[in-house]
Every structure is written in C-alpha cells, then in structure tokens.
Amino acid sequence: MNNFLVLLTGEIQRMKKYNILGASLLVSIIWIGVLHFTEIENVSNIFPLLIFLDATSMSMLLVGVSMFFEKQEGTLKSLLISPINKNEYILAKVFSNVVSNIITLGILYAYARIFKEIDINVLGIFSAVILIGFFHSLIGFILTYYSKDFTGLLMGMLKYSFVFMIPVLLQEVGIIKSELIGKILYIIPSKSAMVLLKSSAGGIDIWSILLSTAYMILGSVVIYYFVSKKFDKFAVKESGV
Amino acid sequence: MFKVKDLTFRYPKNKVDTLKGLTFEIKEGEIFGLLGPSGVGKSTTQKILTKLLDNYSGEIKYKDKDLKEYKKEFYQEIGVGFEMPVHFSKLTANENLTFFKKLYKSNADTDELLKKVGLYEDKDKQVNEYSKGMKVRLNFVRALLNNPKVLFLDEPTSGLDPKNARVVKDIIKDFKDNGGTVLLTTHLMNDVDELCDRVAFLADGQIAEIDSPKNLKLKHGQRVVDLEYAEDGSTEKASFDLDSLGADEEFLNIIKEKKIITIHSKETTLDDIFINVTGVGKDE
CATH class of the missing domain: 3.40.50.300 (P-loop containing nucleotide triphosphate hydrolases)
Structure with missing residues (x-):
C-alpha cells in the first residue's frame, strides 16, 4: 500500500482543482442555510438528518463524478499502467470522499455550535460519518461500473435514493408510522446509516446501534469485495477495449 | 526482453x-x-x-x-x-x-x-x-x-x-x-x-x-537498377539486373559515355510492403 498516500493526496488535490470539493462546500452552505432558517434553536435532532443526506448521496455522487472525469480524460489508463494496485486506487477514492464528508460535518457542527444549540456525541457522529461515507462511496463505484455516462449515473442514484433513502426519510418525518415497516427497513443500508447518525444525539436502543454498526461494517466488506472483483473488468473496458 | x-x-x-x-x-x-x-x-x-x-x-x-x-x-x-x-x-x-x-x-x-x-x-x-x-x-x-x-x-x-x-x-x-x-x-x-x-x-x-x-x-523489391540518361537531345530509360551489374557491358558503357540523369535501385518502400503484406490500404 506504499502508493496509497500518493493517490489519496492526488485525489484530494484533483477534487479541489475540478471543483468537486467546491461543490461539496456549496452543499454544506445550503445545509447551513437550512439550519439557519429553521426556527428550532436546538438542532441536535435535525442535524443527523442533514448529515445523512451528505454522507449517503454526496458520497455516491462524488465518487461517480471523479471517475467520470477520469474516463473522459483517459487518465484512468495512465493510472492503470502505473505501479499501483486496484486496492490502493479504490481505497484512495473512498477515503478522499470520506475526507470531504468530514469537512462538511466539521463545518456544519462548527456552525451549529456557534449559532445554535447542539448536544451530540461528537466522536460518535464522526465515526458514523466515516462508516457511512465509506459504504456509500463503494456504492458509488458500483453505480459508476454500470453507468454508460453521467446521466446514467444520476439515474442510478435516483433509483437508489427512491428505493433505499426515501422510505427511511419518510419514516423519520413521521409519514411512515408502522412499527413493522420500521423494523423491515433494517434490511436496507440507509436505515442503518440513519440509526448510527441519530444515535449520536442519544435515545436509540443499544441493539439497534450494534445491528446498524454490524450492517455497515459487514456491508462494506461485502461490497468492497464486489467492487474489487469487478474493477478488472471495468479497467479493461475503460482502457479502450 | x-x-x-x-x-x-x-x-x-x-x-x-x-x-x-x-x-x-x-x-x-x-x-x-x-x-x-x-x-x-x-x-x-x-x-x-x-x-x-x-x-x-x-x-x-x-x-x-x-x-x-x-x-x-x-x-x-x-x-x-x-x-x-x-x-x-x-x-x-x-x-x-x-x-x-x-x-x-x-x-x-x-x-x-x-x-x-x-x-x-x-x-x-x-x-x-x-x-x-x-x-x-x-x-x-x-x-x-x-x-x-x-x-x-x-x-x-x-x-x-x-x-x-x-x-x-x-x-x-x-x-x-x-x-x-x-x-x-x-x-x-x-x-x-x-x-x-x-x-x-x-x-x-x-x-x-x-x-x-x-x-x-530487399525481399519485396526488384533487384534491378533503373537508369535515365541523355542521348541525342532526348531522355532514354534502361533497366539492368542488380546482381550482374559489374559485368553488364551495356550498363558500363552508358555510365562511362552518357550523361546520367537519374539512377535508382528498385528497392521498394515500407509503404508498399505495408500494402502488399497486409493486403489492405494502410489508412484502413
């Protein structure tokens, strides 16, 4: 893994140069706007909801965007004939994304601390964002593998959001009230993500936190295996074959 | 390698x-x-x-x-x-x-x-x-x-x-x-x-x-030498076998007595070999 750090710093440099980080910061500003204009003074409960959107959808999108830039410019080919292995490449992309998630979290938390009231377990929410960002960045890889172009990626994201994220959000805002459906939702990753983020504000059963943590960790391992296995086929395709 | x-x-x-x-x-x-x-x-x-x-x-x-x-x-x-x-x-x-x-x-x-x-x-x-x-x-x-x-x-x-x-x-x-x-x-x-x-x-x-x-x-070319020389105010052409060039009296006479305009061995070009060997035009 001796080139992992080189790839990671390269990813972050390019995220800056290609304005991917800028777009992410812009989204943070939108979330700050939401926090600012809400009449709720203590934002401990709404805070995990905003971070949920960033750590899930933005993670998938940012991986897809950076990979599409590489496809478009042929730079993936240049990386493939460099002394790196696919694990270094995948992990560098995932962790650069996690860095972006953490920056967003840091900005929002700083705003909430200064201008609002917030009472959350900081270590808990940072750990949750790392796990959720990691998992969803890998989902971003899968969506990119199966997307022919950027529009395809966006469509894939929309489908993912519709199936996995919206039901969880509907439950959070009280539209889905059934306890049974609430339990069934544990089969989808977005539910685990939401549970972990909300647990930082307290009031979540320990079994639910453990189950969600296990889901995110095991899910990441399984998806990582899949992403790594499919990478060779993707690389061959992107090398111009 | x-x-x-x-x-x-x-x-x-x-x-x-x-x-x-x-x-x-x-x-x-x-x-x-x-x-x-x-x-x-x-x-x-x-x-x-x-x-x-x-x-x-x-x-x-x-x-x-x-x-x-x-x-x-x-x-x-x-x-x-x-x-x-x-x-x-x-x-x-x-x-x-x-x-x-x-x-x-x-x-x-x-x-x-x-x-x-x-x-x-x-x-x-x-x-x-x-x-x-x-x-x-x-x-x-x-x-x-x-x-x-x-x-x-x-x-x-x-x-x-x-x-x-x-x-x-x-x-x-x-x-x-x-x-x-x-x-x-x-x-x-x-x-x-x-x-x-x-x-x-x-x-x-x-x-x-x-x-x-x-x-x-050499393999794909012809082993001949093409000559162009001046004679009686006009340009004449002649071809000679490359392998027996030194013993070819006609060739030796021409280069001794005539004004040579051009002289080329008939090596082929790689472009021609490309077309001949691959059987297609090279821009295909």
Missing part, C-alpha cells in the same frame, strides 16, 4: 480471435515496430504486453519470467506513451508529472525532458490550455518520467510538426543508445524506416512478415 509464443486472444463478445498465435521476440536494446492496419491487433498486443489484458493463451516471457507472475513492480520498468492525451486537464503539466513521479521509485529529470520537447515555458499552464501537439509531447514525457527500461509508444509523432517530430525521434534514438528497448506502433512508415531495427507486419491477427526494414525492402 519479451519472448512471445503462440499468443492468442479473443475479446469476450467476439466470435473470432483477434490474435491468432503470434510468435515473436523483442530483443533488449532494439526498437521493434508493430505495424498493420487498424483493428488488426496491434493495440491488443500492446495491451497484453503492458498487462492491461491478461486472459490470453500462449506464453509471454519478460526477462525469462512469465509475464503473469509480475505484479505492480513491472510498471516500475516500463513507460507507455498513449496515442490519445491522458492527462488531468485541470492540473498543470508540472502538477501532472509531479503526481505521477511520486508513484515511481526512479524519476527522470522532467524539467530537462520538458525543455527538450519545448514545453518547459508552459509547464505551469493547465493542460486544457495545451494544443494537441503539446499534449502529445506531454504524453511522451509522461512515458519517460520513471526512467523506464522498456518504452511502449503508440503513434508518438502523430499530430506533431516536423520540428517537434524530429525532437521526439531523437529522444527515442537516445533512449535506445542508452540501452532502452522500444515497442513502436505507428502508421508513419518514415518513422519506422528511421527508427526501427526490426518490424513485424500484422495481418488478420497473425504476423505476416518480421525482419529489419532493410531486409524487407
């Missing part, structure tokens, strides 16, 4: 093999040209030799060891110059090179290379401000930045003006003179003629000819 034996490859969605049992060797320190019409398998061969494709049959040895046994350290020893630009367009040339240099154990003096190819003054410009020719030259520098032992070059002078093409060809010659090995793929037969020690012509996934450009020209 590379020993390729019975190399066969088929793309998953294809019904026929793209490569049908190629056998050839690239010797250490030589410039080896891989030529043939588009779609004949040149790029596929190059991708296999650079380990971008691995589900082939046959045997490839690099330094007497199976190519499949090499891991990422293989890339420390090779440089690949793609035909199309492969740079991060929103990074400067210098930022691109600095990033890639960090991945290698050995680094060339890229400032020196940039000076040689005339890009040093523009090294702090974003690549998206570069012309096509500048990107091609930057590709070339990218291929050399790790002091490779083997260079894979795909159309290295394509899109370059004659002056810059000359610079690139001189660097390739210097690379060879310093012990480097080159696999060159190009459609420009003048480059092949000038640079390659040996060439292989591919046709229908097989090697149709493999030899030095000179031997190929």
